Amino acid sequence: MNFSVITGFAAFILYLTACLILYRQFRGKTVPSRASILIPGTLAVIAHGASLWQVMITDEGLQLGLFPIASATAVTGAAVVLTSSLYRPFEWISALVYPFAAATIPAMLWVNTGYTAHPLTHGLGAHVLLSIIAYAILALAACQSILLWVQDRQLKNGHIRGVMRVFPPIQVMESMLFEAIWLGEILLTIAILSGFLYVDNLFAQHLMHKTVLTLISWVVFAILLGGRHLRGWRGHTAIRFTLSGFAMLLVAFFGSQLVLEFILKR
Template identity: 75%
Template sequence: MEPMTPALAFGLPATALYVLASILVYRQFRGQASPSKATILIPGGLAVIAHALTLYAQLITPQGLLLGLFPVASAVALVGAALVVLSSLLRPFQWVSALVFPFAAATIPAALWLHTGYVAHPLEHGIGMHVLLSIVAYAVLALSACQAVLLWVQHRQLKDGHIRGVMRLFPPIQMMESMLFDALWLGECLLTLAILFGFLYVDDLFAQHLVHKTVLTLVSWVIFAVLLFGRHLRGWRGLTAVRFTLAGFAVLLVAFFGTQLVLEVILRR
């Protein structure tokens, strides 16, 4: 019997803790109560720590960093879960955990057992910063997309004449929109830095395996920029903000994960 690897030793508890945190959040929602900070901080915080140790053991190899499709998805989920845990200390952001924690729980087994043949590579400092900023930007903008979905549900229910179910526990629409744009500004700034580091340190950003990713990322950046300037100059809000946010994130999702899926799973490059 082969000994358990460190990634597996930390990954299994991390998955279980994410599942536990998700169950606790959903149970509180069903009981018409807003998720408590303890629910987020204790099992969620422990899950984030175990998840970080899992990725450390999995991504860092003697050959370099293993940045395949599923490990990067797991890294994005880790950053998103960590942001949810930390933000719950400052602002009422706990409900997004109902979307983030289950996703994080699913990415850990995928990263552990689904192998696409991606080979680890050493990364120079500048390229490493590009990768790190990209992962954090993806995570922040993914949280923005989650926030936009919840805001869309609020608007739909308000249009129907009343807020019902768990949505009655959510903050007012004005606060939801404010938090959405705070996250969008942060995500756009991080994405801008990631793109700049890419242009500075990647030798051929428009190489065959990067051209689609580069173009789509720039398109996503433009969509978010238009929304943020529209908010500043024209006061855009509500469903307009939701549509732009989801469109920008959908393009960004295809930019990396769609491209990597084709390269690693279909083309086996």
């Protein structure tokens, strides 16, 4: 059993342990304790990162296949949640992020689609890292918008039920949503610019659709942020734009990679 499998298995167990602790606390209708987020979560992220490094950094170059990138996005999201939990009430989203992060580990380790590794350069590495962080933060924003929609519906029905009782007030949830979108949009902007600078032939056939869909996603988030600043957009308008922008981003990479690796076998 090699190092990547050992650390990946450790991360998988730690994520599940953290999820079990979180769900038990949610069932007791209490706010998850910070220790239940930080201790197993931090250990899981470290082990996950160590395993992912062994998978993605190869002698042939940088492995950018569907499952390694999905796993990299998941562990980045988990790391962002851990960091954010130090100063904002972000604990609840761990219950969504940790299971996804755990699920990506077996696929990352054992599903081989034959995707060809890319020669690793500093420019490409920076572009990939920025893109992954931007994807992860905007994915968290999408999760936030879904829960904000549930919270808004319950408020309109006159009462908050179940686990939503331990969530922050809707104004705080909305503020956190736009903080995530602002940060994600800034990083996505830098990632797009770095792609034009450092990725050869960005509009090549297998990258054209990714580039166009990513630019459309950027425009959607830019319109939302502009509408928030100029017209005070919030509520369902913000939720619709957030989910639409993230759906474009999701299809831009993961949808196209699914077609390339599993259907076209490229």
